[in-house]
Every structure is written in C-alpha cells, then in structure tokens.
Amino acid sequence: MILMTETYTLSDGLVVPKVGFGTYKLNGAQGVNAITSALDVGYRLLDTAVNYENEGTVGQAIARSSVPREKILVSSKLPGRRQHYDDAIATIEESLYRSGLDYFDLYLIHWPNPKTDLYVEAWQALIAAQKFGLIRSIGVSNFLPAHLERLEKETGVMPVINQVELHPYFNQADQRKFDTEHHILTQAWSPLGRSTSNNVLKHPEIVALAEKYHRSAGQIILRWQTQLGVLPIPKSTHVARQRQNLNIFDFELSTEDMATINAISKPDGRIRDQDPAYYEEF
Ligand SMILES: NC(=O)C1=CN([C@@H]2O[C@H](COP(=O)(O)OP(=O)(O)OC[C@H]3O[C@@H](n4cnc5c(N)ncnc54)[C@H](OP(=O)(O)O)[C@@H]3O)[C@@H](O)[C@H]2O)C=CC1
Ligand SMILES: O=C(O)C(=O)[C@@H](O)[C@H](O)C(=O)CO
Numbered sequence: 284m285i286l287m288t289e290t291y292t293l294s295d296g297l298v299v300p301k302v303g304f305g306t307y308k309l310n311g312a313q314g315v316n317a318i319t320s321a322l323d324v325g326y327r328l329l330d331t332a333v334n335y336e337n338e339g340t341v342g343q344a345i346a347r348s349s350v351p352r353e354k355i356l357v358s359s360k361l362p363g364r365r366q367h368y369d370d371a372i373a374t375i376e377e378s379l380y381r382s383g384l385d386y387f388d389l390y391l392i393h394w395p396n397p398k399t400d401l402y403v404e405a406w407q408a409l410i411a412a413q414k415f416g417l418i419r420s421i422g423v424s425n426f427l428p429a430h431l432e433r434l435e436k437e438t439g440v441m442p443v444i445n446q447v448e449l450h451p452y453f454n455q456a457d458q459r460k461f462d463t464e465h466h467i468l469t470q471a472w473s474p475l476g477r478s479t480s481n482n483v484l485k486h487p488e489i490v491a492l493a494e495k496y497h498r499s500a501g502q503i504i505l506r507w508q509t510q511l512g513v514l515p516i517p518k519s520t521h522v523a524r525q526r527q528n529l530n531i532f533d534f535e536l537s538t539e540d541m542a543t544i545n546a547i548s549k550p551d552g553r554i555r556d557q558d559p560a561y562y563e564e565f
Pocket of ligand 1: 305308393476484521528
C-alpha cells in the first residue's frame, strides 16, 4: 500500500509533501535499492546534494521506479567550492547530467560559508538557473537570519525553503520564527538526530510519548516536526522504518505533549560543531 502524505505550499506555489526522504550515505547499488523502496512506499520528495556523490544513484532509482518523474520532487544542493557564478551554473548543469534529469524541482545553496563570502553570487546563479528552466524552486540550507536578510537586500529574492539542522535536541525556535515571518518553509535535516550516540530516539520523554500514542519514537519526533510546520527528511535503508517514518498523518500530539518535546531543546544541542555562523563546508 502506498502511503499518502499531506502537503505544504511554498511561497512560489510549489506543492511539496510534508515529509521527504534523505539520501545522505545512500550510494551505489544499495542506495538505488533503498531509494527505489522509498518511492514504492510513497515518498515523493528526494533530498540529495553534489557533496553526497549520489545524484547518479538518485537518478537511477527514479529511472527504475514505476513512479512517473513528474510525480517526484528532486532537491539537490550546491557545494561551497562552487559558489562563483559561472561555477554554480556549470555545477547545476553537471548535477542534471549526473542524475539524468532535465530539471530539478528544488536546488539549494548547501552552506552559506560566510568566511568565503560568495553566497550572494551563488544565489544570483540560482536565480538565473531558475529563469533558464533548470530549477523550479530555489532555496538555501543552513542560512541564519543575517544571511537571508542579505540575500533579500542584495537580490530582492528570498528563498522559498531553508533546510537546517532540527531535531528535539535543537529545535531552532528563533530560526523557525524568522523563516515563517518571511514566508520561508523550514526543512529539518537529521530530523531523527542521525541516531548518534546521544540518541534522541531513546530520550525518556520521547519514549514515554511513543508508549502513550502507541507509535515509535521516530514517528513521535516526525509528527512533532510537521505540527511545528516543518518538513523533515528522514533517511532510512530499511523499508519498515521508511514506512513508519511516512505513516504519521493519522494521529495528533496534544498541545501539552508538543510543549514537552519543545522543552528538550538546548543551546548546544547540535549533533556536531556546525554553527553556520562560522562553519565552512566545501
Ligand atoms: N543540508 C545539510 O547540511 C544536511 C542535510 N542532511 C539531509 O538530511 C537527511 C536526513 O538526515 P540524516 O543525517 O541522514 O539523519 P536522520 O536523522 O534522518 O537519521 C538517520 C538514521 O536514523 C536511522 N533511522 C531512520 N528511521 C528510524 C526509525 N524510525 N527508528 C530508528 N532509527 C531510524 C537510520 O538508520 P537505518 O538507515 O539503518 O534505518 C539512520 O541511521 C540526510 O540524509 C540528508 O539528505 C543531513 C545533514 C546535513
Ligand atoms: O550531510 C550534509 O548535507 C552536510 O552538510 C554535512 O556537513 C553533514 O552534516 C556531515 O556531517 C558531514 O560529515
């Protein structure tokens, strides 16, 4: 049975599912199998990046899937080392060749890299690539309010999406508020905390809520994110987990339980030392 998701409408009119599928570390034949399985389960938004070295894997899964291309949204990301205008345009074209696609539904600047200070130039390239028809919607990832304000001031164009680290240990309340006020949809990367040693799926409050709602810990977290108005992109290689991560639209967390999860967040809750104010990724 194919699972259906609810949708968000972005400020430019693009309709996106409320849950997408992350593909970091899904490479080669195993990656194709995992992504094909995700499409079979019902995922319709695939998140990739040049830096994941798997745009070919994603394209191959789409080619093998029985789901028509136009029913799938594919989102990729421009790496830090390609933020000069001409490099960015060439990279977007190469991303398309690698994936075997004619267009991307979404393309994001992966990190602002403020020390390199080329993100406005990269944004101008994304605006042009959208005009050329290579990309339907343009967005960013890991952008702080100051970076977003600068994009608007210098180009007049705000991103429609901002993909940031967001899980119960780091719930991004201020960034979400800013994004909402500027009609930007917040996407959650590592929505399940990447199952690190400090595993948020085992947090006692999350485990208690899973018992209360007769759901898995992952489903509680993903449901919390969608009730916050956020779009999580969980990754899983296992079909049963892929299915449960999408199957969150038939229950609702109470206001009190939402508040309980919101209270887990802490200022130093990032998985790694990746504050976009100074982190640079190439
Ligand atoms: N823009 C950016 O800078 C970044 C973007 N991303 C994007 O976000 C996506 C998701 O983040 P990611 O870092 O992969 O981490 P996630 O938070 O999605 O966690 C993935 C891990 O959780 C496990 N898992 C998945 N579902 C469940 C479940 N229901 N119960 C228990 N364990 C589960 C997976 O194991 P298994 O596979 O064995 O099921 C895997 O080990 C990435 O794949 C990528 O597309 C990620 C990081 C940064
Ligand atoms: O996975 C991504 O999209 C990244 O931007 C990486 O920085 C990731 O967060 C990572 O941890 C790489 O080791």
